[in-house]
Amino acid sequence: MKKKSVMKPLICQDRSKVSLGIITLSFVLLAFITGLSQTAATNSGEWTRIESVSKDFSVALPSGDYLTYNENGRANIWYEEHGRSFAVNMEKGDWAKGRFKAWSDPNRDTSSDQVIKLGDFIGRWYTQTSEKTGTQYYWFQFASSHGWYSVSVRVPKDDSEIAQRFIRSIRLKGKPIIKGVAPDTSESQTVRVDTYKTSDLFKQALKEQPNAKDLRLEEYSGPLGPTRIDSTIYSRDLMILEKPRPSYTDEARMHNITGTVRLRVTFLADGTIGAIKVAKSLDKGLDRQTFEAAKRMKFVPAEIDGKPVDIEQYVEYTFSIY
Numbered sequence: 085m086k087k088k089s090v091m092k093p094l095i096c097q098d099r100s101k102v103s104l105g106i107i108t109l110s111f112v113l114l115a116f117i118t119g120l121s122q123t124a125a126t127n128s129g130e131w132t133r134i135e136s137v138s139k140d141f142s143v144a145l146p147s148g149d150y151l152t153y154n155e156n157g158r159a160n161i162w163y164e165e166h167g168r169s170f171a172v173n174m175e176k177g178d179w180a181k182g183r184f185k186a187w188s189d190p191n192r193d194t195s196s197d198q199v200i201k202l203g204d205f206i207g208r209w210y211t212q213t214s215e216k217t218g219t220q221y222y223w224f225q226f227a228s229s230h231g232w233y234s235v236s237v238r239v240p241k242d243d244s245e246i247a248q249r250f251i252r253s254i255r256l257k258g259k260p261i262i263k264g265v266a267p268d269t270s271e272s273q274t275v276r277v278d279t280y281k282t283s284d285l286f287k288q289a290l291k292e293q294p295n296a297k298d299l300r301l302e303e304y305s306g307p308l309g310p311t312r313i314d315s316t317i318y319s320r321d322l323m324i325l326e327k328p329r330p331s332y333t334d335e336a337r338m339h340n341i342t343g344t345v346r347l348r349v350t351f352l353a354d355g356t357i358g359a360i361k362v363a364k365s366l367d368k369g370l371d372r373q374t375f376e377a378a379k380r381m382k383f384v385p386a387e388i389d390g391k392p393v394d395i396e397q398y399v400e401y402t403f404s405i406y
Contacts, residue, residue: 144253304361330373
């Protein structure tokens, strides 16, 4: 999948913080939203606004039956319809901005990221388009003093209006990330994310999945590709439910080693973790810690035509002293 590289700046709505409010967007997204500031969404059906516990972040989704995970201060919501896929992730914690800054350290490849700054929020986004299918994928990630948030949408070719509506709905402290976006009128309700309960599908997956065994940490020698490794269109995306955090080693802490380890992980159709390879190393001891954490991840496998399949995906772990 290939991301357009030509860029053009837009200004956020809060003019008192223009210096912090510039969003650098590619012409792909610029064309995507041109003229939308005075136009309400045209897609039919009601939408539901979902807001964080601290009420500093919110986004809207088409109203419907969501798959939800809500455990230990982290909430994930998935919704799929007609080949469209939406994902919303929220996690409480005053550590979020520290983690974001660690991910932006000089040792990390951020060439595919575009930076967002608005008030208390810092963030990044990227977009990818499959040259083969035309499928578009948009991913946004934000950190504030209250938590860590990410949203994504994947839409088929020639179905961009639904993604436009989704991106227009993103609010940071009540403000849209795109200047001049008019409120959409089709939102039926606002729901706080912690009111959702974990879906039975996820409860079953968490109960049944065994921890990976007989694995060894391998080296990956191929090119460092995008976060989404392939352009396959899945009937249901991979859903990572639990991603244990690795521990710092005493040696790494003593030498003030910070940065990001990037692993290439195989998520098997039977719900277990397969091969784990280091795509970007940080420190041998910390690499090993991420390997041990990755083996314990819990997930629902990706599906094609309703059947579980193996999938490879990059997984990142950030180490920061703050």
